[in-house]
Amino acid sequence: MATGRSTQHNPNPAAGTRRSRGRGIPDATVARLPLYLRALTALSERSVPTVSSEELAAAAGVNSAKLRKDFSYLGSYGTRGVGYDVEYLVYQISRELGLTQDWPVVIVGIGNLGHALANYGGFASRGFRVAALLDADPAITGNVVAGLPVRHTDEMEEIIRSERVSIGVITTPPGAAQQVCDRLVAAGVTSILNFAPTVLNVPDGVDVRKVDLSIELQILAFHEQRKAGDEYRDDDGPTEADADAEVPSAPAAAVVSTPERAVAPGHGHGHEQGQEYEEAAG
Amino acid sequence: MATGRSTQHNPNPAAGTRRSRGRGIPDATVARLPLYLRALTALSERSVPTVSSEELAAAAGVNSAKLRKDFSYLGSYGTRGVGYDVEYLVYQISRELGLTQDWPVVIVGIGNLGHALANYGGFASRGFRVAALLDADPAITGNVVAGLPVRHTDEMEEIIRSERVSIGVITTPPGAAQQVCDRLVAAGVTSILNFAPTVLNVPDGVDVRKVDLSIELQILAFHEQRKAGDEYRDDDGPTEADADAEVPSAPAAAVVSTPERAVAPGHGHGHEQGQEYEEAAG
DNA sequence: ATGTCTTTGTGAACGCGTGCACAAAGATGG
DNA sequence: CCATCTTTGTGCACGCGTTCACAAAGACAT
Incomplete structure (x- = not known):
């Protein structure tokens, strides 16, 4: 997700030292902690005392093994055979995220x-x-x-x-x-x-x-197009089957359904839509 | 990013088959295409005819090697010794993302x-x-x-x-x-x-x-807290022991319930603060 | 206590993404 | 045409993240 990575995204190392030393928590884990916190808060409001990794993972929409590994970076806050104490975990994650301060x-x-x-x-x-x-x-x-x-x-x-x-x-x-x-x-x-x-x-x-x-919408559009293309594709036909096998030869292989006007002809902005890309905001 | 985002995100496998077969474009690359497109559009508006991977990477905020590899998944649209044709690339990326349709x-x-x-x-x-x-x-x-x-x-x-x-x-x-x-x-x-x-x-x-x-703000808060705490140069301490690493900062008033049961067996220290989280939404 | 059952915590394997470093390809100049 | 210079395209290695699978740990019943 978001990113972000971002996606997990553009996390400049910051401060030089790699976060691997000591109690470094992987970025991917940090990005999921708010998810767990949200699910745990909901359980807390329903006065659920404990929760297993399987249940909590389902509520947070992740894999249970991943959840357990994530929590292992925070320490051993679970009880084998029982699960995790909801209130305690809410506190620990809040503290780890720095949400106990203003x-x-x-x-x-x-x-x-x-x-x-x-x-x-x-x-x-x-x-x-x-x-x-x-x-x-x-x-x-x-x-x-x-x-x-x-x-x-x-x-x-x-x-x-x-x-x-x-x-x-x-x-x-x-x-x-x-x-x-x-x-x-x-x-x-x-x-x-x-x-x-x-x-x-x-x-x-x-x-x-x-x-x-x-950007999020554009990513969705990509997948949407791909889904629609699985049925019938008006452009972009040749693919599948061959890509992995043999590619190196023809440079044209990738340029399958190049439009008539191959290289940026004198067509002002080359958008079918006639839509101008503007960075409007607000 | 996350997204990354993605977020990095939560790319559910969806549709069974791995997108790797055929002309599969890595998710990470797809997530960056909109970035490139934005930068290219800006260049296009300034009537810049060609751009090198180095320049474009700087404009998009990524590494140039990464950019070239990303483009290599789309095909070979560059000219060695020169760079990429801006208009052509705008079109190719738009088409790949499915933005040429409504x-x-x-x-x-x-x-x-x-x-x-x-x-x-x-x-x-x-x-x-x-x-x-x-x-x-x-x-x-x-x-x-x-x-x-x-x-x-x-x-x-x-x-x-x-x-x-x-x-x-x-x-x-x-x-x-x-x-x-x-x-x-x-x-x-x-x-x-x-x-x-x-x-x-x-x-x-x-x-x-x-x-x-x-969630994005919570991730920022985590890093912010870590920055503030770096003054201590805390070195590994397998777990607990440093629970109340109070940061020298303003008196945060947001303190509420202290669920008694919260202390899980085996964890000596209690937690002195708790915070009520609610899922408010506009 | 002892055995059984549940669930955690984690070692290890795997796959993806990233970045380096360089050969290939084309432009450019003589 | 040859030499040189620029920039792409990519093989390769490395590290992070994910997932599997299982031993360890504790709860619980007898």
């Missing part, structure tokens, strides 16, 4: 998405406190969103320092993202959640996670 | 997030057409959002069939997500983008990708 965050860019995030209950319920909403547009500043006044980005540095904000959320249009990012980092933010469809450059020691709504 | 989507749950997505420019600009906005709340249906009327979920099946919708986006509260999912699938949807913090159960052949905003 994390003030700022959201920059109060457009549609920023507005939605400000109202998102999933933040406040997990120790994340919205310290401020920021926007550069004077037409927006002053408005009250989710009970908070939208403040001007001029106040960014002051707010970050006084509130000791270390996490920033960027929901600005892509053109403004890098600049906002730079200011956040300069003011002391060391973790950024980026919703703008842009690659952010940050110094070492700063973590960036990105969420791109359109 | 993808009608429905968005179910027009709360804050659904509202934001309906207005999100990144969808329409890539071949995704919002066929309908749906909500179960009579107070919301009828409203016009992003130029489209919000229709009642009673019309879901009809719309999906008549518009041939195969992709659905769920932005409902978690309690309604599974039910909505079931109806979507029954009506013919085979790809789902789920924003509700719930594990969706779907039959084989249906792809689900999830985006959980709070």
Whole structure:
């Protein structure tokens, strides 16, 4: 998933030393801990005292062996023959994720998405406190969103320092993202959640996670196309059967159903749809 | 990423056969294609004719060797000594992702997030057409959002069939997500983008990708905590013993219940804090 | 206590993804 | 045409993540 890897994604080693030494928890495991926590919280609310790896895995949508291995990185919190104590595990995972402390965050860019995030209950319920909403547009500043006044980005540095904000959320249009990012980092933010469809450059020691709504849809479209193509494919015919066996010879092998206009002819932008790719946001 | 995301994510094997046969493109590569496409589109708009793997990799935020390997799965579209033809590559990637065709989507749950997505420019600009906005709340249906009327979920099946919708986006509260999912699938949807913090159960052949905003923040919090704790240079300690590694930070007030039973046998230290987690959702 | 049953925790094998490093391919200049 | 330079395409090795399968550990009944 998300990514992310990201996907598990662009986790720069940060701080040099490999996280393998000591009590390093694999990134893939860390990414799943919130899933377990959510499932455990639901069990806790139903006053379920203990849960087996099999049950919890099903609730979290993962393999039970994977779940047990994940938990083994945290320590041995289970009881053989019984399972895991729900409340205890909730606490341990919360602590491991750092959710037992308060994390003030700022959201920059109060457009549609920023507005939605400000109202998102999933933040406040997990120790994340919205310290401020920021926007550069004077037409927006002053408005009250989710009970908070939208403040001007001029106040960014002051707010970050006084509130000791270390996490920033960027929901600005892509053109403004890098600049906002730079200011956040300069003011002391060391973790950024980026919703703008842009690659952010940050110094070492700063973590960036990105969420791109359109990328997820594009990945779905790929699989969807592949599914549809299993029935009948108007373009792209030759495949299967041969790919693994012999490829090396003809370079054209991969260019199977190349459209008439092979190489970027004088056709302006080569999209059938006539759709212009624009980085609109907000 | 996660996603990675993916997330890295939760790529359920789906459809039995491994995608490795034939012209299978690795999942990790598919997840990056949209990134390349975005960077290429930007170059295209600046009328840049060709680009080297090094340049494009920098623009996309990845390693150049990785980029070349990714492209090698699509075929040999580059020219040695020169680089890649921008327009041609834009077309090839678009085609591979299935973006050269029209993808009608429905968005179910027009709360804050659904509202934001309906207005999100990144969808329409890539071949995704919002066929309908749906909500179960009579107070919301009828409203016009992003130029489209919000229709009642009673019309879901009809719309999906008549518009041939195969992709659905769920932005409902978690309690309604599974039910909505079931109806979507029954009506013919085979790809789902789920924003509700719930594990969706779907039959084989249906792809689900999830985006959980709070999970991303929790992952950031983990790394942030680790950064703060690095001052201690804590070296391995097989387990417990360091449970209350209090970080020198602001007094976090979020402290509630202390379930007594929580202490599992064999673990000497208790936990002094507990936090109530609720699945609130916009 | 002892035996049986359940479930954890983990060693080991495997597969995927990543990145290095280099040969091949083509451009370019003389 | 030959030499040189640039950049692609990829073989290979390595490390991470996943999964299997099973021994160890504890609960529970007798």
